[in-house]
Amino acid sequence: MAEAHQAVGFQFTVRPDGVDVKLSQEVIKNIYLSGVTAWEKRAIQFKNGILTGVYPASPSSWLIVVIAMMSSLYIHIDPSLGMIDTIKDNLPHRDYISVQTRAVLSTILFATGLWLFLIYLLRYTLKALLSYHGWIFESHGKMSTSTKVWLSLVKMFSGRRPLLYSFQASLPRLPVPSVDDTIHRYLESVRPLLDSEQYSQMEILATDFKNSKAAQLQRYLILKSWWGTNYVSDWWEEYIYLRGRSPIMVNSNFYIMDLLYLTPTHRQAARAGNVVHAMLQYRRKLERGELAPLRALGTVPMCSTQMERIFNTTRIPGIETDTVQHLTDRKHLVVYHKGRFFQVWLYTGGRHLLPSELETQFQRILNDTSEPQLAELKLAALTAGNRVPWALARVKYFSQGRNKVSLDAIESAAFFLTLDDEPQGYDPANTKSLDSYAKSLLHGKCYDRWFDKSFTLISYPNGKMGVNAEHSWADAPIVGHMWEYVLATDCFHLGYTEEGHCKGNVNKGLPHPTRLQWQIPKECQDVIETSYLSAKQIADDVDFHGYLFTEFGKGLIKKCRSSPDAFIQLALQLAQFRDQGVFCLTYESSMTRMFRDGRTETVRSCTSEAVAFVRAMEDAGATNAQRLALFRKAADKHQHMYRLAMTGSGIDRHLFCLYIVSKYLGVDSPFLKKVLSEPWKLSTSQTPQQQLNLVDINKFPKYVGAGGGFGPVADDGYGVSYIIVGENLITFHISSKFSSPDTDSCRFSQHIHKAMLDIQALFKPENDKKTVEHTEHVQLENGKKHI
Secondary structure, eight states: OHHHHHTOOEEEEEETTEEEEEEOHHHHHHHHHHHHHHHHHHHHHHHHHHHHHTTTSOHHHHHHHHHHHHHHHHHTOOTTTTHHHHHHHTOTTGGGSOHHHHHHHHHHHHHHHHHHHHHHHHHHHHHHHHTOOGGGGSOTTOOOHHHHHHHHHHHHHTOSSOOTTTTGGGSOOOOOOOHHHHHHHHHHHHGGGSOHHHHHHHHHHHHHHHHHTHHHHHHHHHHHHHHSSOTTHHHIIIIIIITOOSOOTTTTOEEEEOBSSOOSOSOHHHHHHHHHHHHHHHHHHHHHTOSOOOEETTTEEOOOGGGGGSSSEEEEOOSSOOEEEEOSOOOEEEEEETTEEEEEEOEETTEEOOHHHHHHHHHHHHHOOOOOOTTTTTGGGGGTSOHHHHHHHHHHHSSSHHHHHHHHHHHTSSOEEEEOSSOOOOOTTOTTHHHHHHHHHHTTTSSSSOTTBSEEEEEOTTSOEEEEEOSSSOOHHHHHHHHHHHHHHIIIIIOBOTTSOBSSOOOTTSOOOEEOOOOOOHHHHHHHHHHHHHHHHHHHTEEEEEEEEOSOOHHHHHHTTOOHHHHHHHHHHHHHHHHHSSOOOEEEEEEOTTSTTOOEEEEEOOOHHHHHHHHHHHOTTSOHHHHHHHHHHHHHHHHHHHHHHHTTOOSHHHHHHHHHHHHHHTOOOHHHHHHHTOOOSEEEEEOOOOOTTSOOTTTOTTOOBOOEEEOOSSTTSEEEEEEEETTTEEEEEEEEETTOTTOOHHHHHHHHHHHHHHHHHTTHHHHHHHHHHHHHHHHHHHHHHHO
């Protein structure tokens, strides 16, 4: 084959008179260009590393300080208070250096020390400023004078044009709340869920813990917070994710959907080509640190640590615990199609493959009619089943030979791509279309996604895309940030030809994708089949329903002077009560990325105020005025709890870490055991929109994402993810289990719909009054103009 000949870098022939060596100029050129690109990349990373290392100062500021100090030599003023003379007198080999040279050297050394001191002073000043969180507790739309002054100081000390990791050294550490505060908030959170006797027992357990073991555990936790950058995140990753031995498919992994209403092209290979190229552009910016850091209010920076492991990352199975393997600069990806694994190189001649070149490679895979090798079809089911069998099989059957080479290719790939063979996507004429789409992204056929990769990109025959992401290395907003960039780049920068192909010339001279080779023995085949059957049982039990709420959205909710998130959370509480007839422990995910290495915290949404509001909604004797008053009180409480969680004063991460310390010390705590064993029957999460500047939704209303979701957390509960898009759309992703007789995802969506409308109806008199006042005002103004 021509491709095979092109892949040969050199040939040699042994002759009687010696060895005749023939070099391929094309290969030598590619090697040269690849080397140039590698050195260019290192130079940019080195430069950006320096810029980040001295931030919020700049390298040029060093020269300014040096010049200022040097000028003191000529005006006979010593700003160093004698330190320059001390340095001059203690320079090594000073007898061999002239007096003037010694003066210059000592001045430069002092100036450099002063410059470094000023950098640390700026950093710690900024860190002290960022430790203030009073601004977040102020009413929306209102800003106190002190907060305005604080915001101005943060802007002043933040420097100009920060890179992705510029603020990392200035972010404050996550504070350890006091035990008294945490226990008080915990008891307050469970009060509406327990009867008087149960609550009294919980109070006794909490008081006993507080008076006996808590102080010792708290001291160790405070010590850890001083020593490490974050007292929660490493334990959270290890004990919540990596030590879990049950399947990660459905139970841990989550998914993100494509654009809701539009498909830029219906050509599968072309769409995959553009999306993969956009991901490579994002990765290049990420590696160089050139992405803009995410900032609240456009000023307060968020931690970017999790973004480091988006690419080139794989969860490696272990007997007792898994590990996260992160590599650098991977130049290939692995593609799965109809039971075959292909390796595709992403670079040629020292550059990324162009979208048209990637389309050619993916189309070659789609056109390949070869059959899967023995046991290759369901091989990826190993990553979908229980972790221990996969860990044992990996050591026994994939530690040598061709199996090791092929597995290394998958685990070292930039990411994993599946070219699916069944179309998916939202179809307004099919109410179940989002259900099928979500289940395909969440678990697929249980063997056509590599669930251990940081993420699997999924491409469908109709041009739709999606992502399945492993959860241990990062949280959903991190993957969402990348996906927002990719979709915007795909649609508004790369684009397609009129025929739907990628733009650019077609390069047919690229080496073909190569098949990965496997040799799977019978014993390993049995493990694969067992893992597949286990995973299929989990997948078949997922009852999923996707639901678009279009009656109103963020715009109308804000006109009601309510937080959209609080509005939806209270609607979920009302829907839960109507669906189940009881209240339950509710989990809402909140981020703690205003702190170094921060991840998430839990907001316990089922508060006493929320319960009072729901009961009033179900009480026929309550008036709308009473219900509205209770709603506002419950919404304010929810907002306060959310803000506490964001600022490091949550409940659950603190109790979780106290529990971990107790296990290390061998301390038995009935209170902590009880807390950590409570089931979350309603688990919720909002998918945030982080880069609103990428797409103008008002100008392009059809270019909106559908958000993403996750599997049910409890066997008899619901998982609800939602995304608030624009002013008039909220998309819900609802999951539960068919095996539970008490849950039904479609039924729950109906309860959500009615709850949203019922709550909105409470505000109608207010809105009608505002509308009348506005109309009268307009009429009056028009009358004045007429006069």
